[in-house]
Amino acid sequence: MSDSPTPASLPSPSPQDGAPSTTAAGIGSLRLAIAGKGGSGKTTIAGTLARLLAQQGRRVLAVDADTNPNLSATLGVPAQQATQITSLPRSLMERQTQPDGSVKPVFVGDALRVVEDYGVSAPDGVRLLVMGAVGHGGAG
């Protein structure tokens, strides 16, 4: 498997896509959340699993949701390429009142557009989205 630089991140399923997103054996979308203490090896495991799944021909999006993000290194994306999302456009955010009465900005946008706009290509065709510390963006 080679690095595919295709920008087609997460399109809505298109007929010519052809990726075996569902295997013949019937395992559909696999959505793994990997947790653990810092230093436990969770990032190594997450990144390596993402690429191994992609090597099986599956479409894989890797998301770095750690506030100390280094999933890019495990995947093989140069650090300067893996820009973090530090702000999202105001239009993707809505200030909503929480059950506890506080008001917080809540994401109301199209998640796939965010991946298109902020995701980067990693080896084996994996797409990488680095969440960073997503703040209010233009909202204020």
Added chain:
Amino acid sequence: MCGAHATVRGLLGELVTRSALDAQDLVVDMEAGLEHLSRGTGRHVSRFIAVLEPYYRSMETVRRIGDLARELGIADMQVVTNKIRNADDRTVIREYCLAHRLEIIGEIPYDPILLDAERAARPPLDHAPAAPAIIALRELAFRLTTPAA
């Protein structure tokens, strides 16, 4: 800070949901803490995996994560054990998991070559594709995509 967390949680929850719809795999490297763990992210996760090392503080952390996941009604947490050096490590961690009803779905051996990869700033998969830890991860990836018999 709170706003940032709410945003990340919201975006994560959306991504997980959309991946389910679009038949795309999603691998989320969660924050070391528990802040992202919420219904939004967890509800549509198909597997919630915690990495467990064979020493007490790691095991206690993972047990707490598992308790919280249960409280939040998130998919049952499963465990991948990591950095297993010998039979003693294996025994200790298996007994702990048994006692706390944690299901082990993978076991990764301690593998110093991963440290070499880190030092060389190379992905472990490229640095040492045949290393024991990588082989164990390959087996895990295969099991994850193979329906239980």
